Amino acid sequence: xxxxxxxxxxxxxxxxxxxxxxxxxxxxxxxxxxxxxxxxxxxxxxxxxxxxxxxxxxxxxxxxxxxxxxxxxxxxxxxxxxxxxxxxxxxxxxxxxxxxxxxxxxxxxxxxxxxxxxxxxxxxxxxxxxxxxxxxxxxxxxxxxxxxxxxxxxxxxxxxxxxxxxxxxxxxxxxxxxxxxxxxxxxxxxxxxxxxxxxxxxxxxxxxxxxxxxxxxxxxxxxxxxxxxxxxxxxxxxxxxxxxxxxxxxxxxxxxxxxxxxxxxxxxxxxxxxxxxxxxxxxxxxxxxxxxxxxxxxxxxxxxxxxxxxxxxxxxxxxx
Ligand SMILES: C=C(O[C@H]1C=CC=C(C(=O)O)[C@@H]1O)C(=O)O
Numbered sequence: 001x002x003x004x005x006x007x008x009x010x011x012x013x014x015x016x017x018x019x020x021x022x023x024x025x026x027x028x029x030x031x032x033x034x035x036x037x038x039x040x041x042x043x044x045x046x047x048x049x050x051x052x053x054x055x056x057x058x059x060x061x062x063x064x065x066x067x068x069x070x071x072x073x074x075x076x077x078x079x080x081x082x083x084x085x086x087x088x089x090x091x092x093x094x095x096x097x098x099x100x101x102x103x104x105x106x107x108x109x110x111x112x113x114x115x116x117x118x119x120x121x122x123x124x125x126x127x128x129x130x131x132x133x134x135x136x137x138x139x140x141x142x143x144x145x146x147x148x149x150x151x152x153x154x155x156x157x158x159x160x161x162x163x164x165x166x167x168x169x170x171x172x173x174x175x176x177x178x179x180x181x182x183x184x185x186x187x188x189x190x191x192x193x194x195x196x197x198x199x200x201x202x203x204x205x206x207x208x209x210x211x212x213x214x215x216x217x218x219x220x221x222x223x224x225x226x227x228x229x230x231x232x233x234x235x236x237x238x239x240x241x242x243x244x245x246x247x248x249x250x251x252x253x254x255x256x257x258x259x260x261x262x263x264x265x266x267x268x269x270x271x272x273x274x275x276x277x278x279x280x281x282x283x284x285x286x287x288x289x290x291x292x293x294x295x296x297x298x299x300x301x302x303x304x305x306x307x308x309x310x311x312x313x314x315x316x317x318x319x320x
Contacts, residue, residue: 002035004121012217015261018274019118019126022250023243024225029123033261045108062306068245069302075241076298083171084232084241086305087293089248090313092320094286102127105319109198114275118257126252128280131197134224134256137272140211142184142220146172147195147276148229148295149203152311159194161203164299169203171297172228175235176207179223184209197279198315217262217272229295230254230276252277253291281316290316 009018009030016036020028065088072084099117106115110129118126136143149165173189180187190206211220231254232238242250258274281290292312294305 001031001037006120006122007032007035009260012221012260013263015263017257017259019120019123019252019257020225020255021252022226022230022254023239024222029120043104043107045104064247065309066302066306068247069296069300069305071245072241072296073298073300073302076296081237081241082233083168083228083295083297084238085228085230085254085293085295086242087246087250087253087291088309090290090292092281092288092290092317094283094288094320097283097286097288097320099125099283102319109315109319110279112195113197113279114258116257116275125283126277126280127283128277129198130275130278130280131195131202132229132276132278134227134258134274134276135220135272136274137211137217137220137262137270139270140213141208142211143206143208144176144180144224145207146176146205146227146229147202148172150294150308150312151201153196153199153201159201161194164297165203167299168295168297169205171233173205173207175228175233176224180207180209182212183215183219183223184211186210200311200315217260221256221274225256226254227276230278230293232295250291251282253280254278254293279312279316288320292316 007030009028014030015033017031018028068086072086075081076084103117106127106129113129113131115129116127132147133143133145146169148169149161151165169192177187177189187207187209192203192205194201195204226235226239228235231242255277256274257277260272260274262270262272281288290313292309294308296305
């Protein structure tokens with residue numbers, strides 16, 4: 001970027017790179033394309049192992065996280081919500097932090113994820129490796145996905161999904177279908193499949209279609225973000241529950257990021273690639289904040305949900 005000014009996207013009509021928070025009422029940061037410089041470099045993924053980066057991890061209170069999960073389960077059983085994604089921040093104290101090494105480790109650990117480093121002097125440094133696409137648009141064709149349900153990958157075992165995970169993910173697929181009803185046509189829901197993200201497995205259903213002529217990117221984003229893969233159902237009830245009960249600020253975790261280029265007049269350039277900001281961390285003053293969460297439904301068992309967040313944070317801890 002040519003300066004350190006903070007720019008915001010007004011209506012996603014711009015061309016550039018956006019970084020959006022979980023809370024869709026807050027501003028989306030924009031790196032305008034016209035202010036950006038484009039550099040390309042081939043990275044050798046071999047890491048200098050003589051540099052050791054010891055760390056001490058401090059689990060944010062387990063009891064507290066379990067308490068919020070139990071409250072969420074009660075609320076779901078009382079009928080206020082169907083699903084809510086509860087998350088937490090885990091602090092890791094870094095004695096030494098070599099950005100390029102951590103980035104290379106992320107790239108080699110997550111070979112089918114969108115791996116990024118994002119920095120703005122007024123916001124800070126974020127890194128991540130997300131398996132979830134929020135939205136891809138090329139001309140009038142778009143792709144999105146429903147991604148939810150987690151288990152630890154175990155290469156020797158036949159993969160079996162329990163009904164809790166299958167239902168949790170189906171809710172996301174149904175939501176996407178419903179939200180796109182008036183914006184898109186020729187909606188195609190692919191077969192649900194298992195995908196690997198680092199050492200974890202998830203359920204994924206790809207959804208694609210054609211945008212109606214008058215649909216805008218703003219409309220499309222408003223319809224999808226935040227999906228029940230990161231928020232819950234009904235969306236507003238779950239969002240309020242999250243904002244009231246999680247005892248930290250998600251800020252850009254479970255937001256989205258990527259390139260927008262929806263209104264470009266140049267032929268063949270009308271492309272947008274947005275990813276949900278999962279498996280991510282913020283680095284600040286020898287401290288990494290790792291963000292992890294999981295979907296809670298009526299069938300959730302609080303302790304297991306805690307373990308799921310531990311598995312998720314382990315994959316991030318490993319790259320540190
Ligand atoms: C909210 C997160 O994951 C979402 C995406 C995949 C699986 C999820 C789950 O099993 O709960 C979550 O919906 C996270 O990793 O922090």
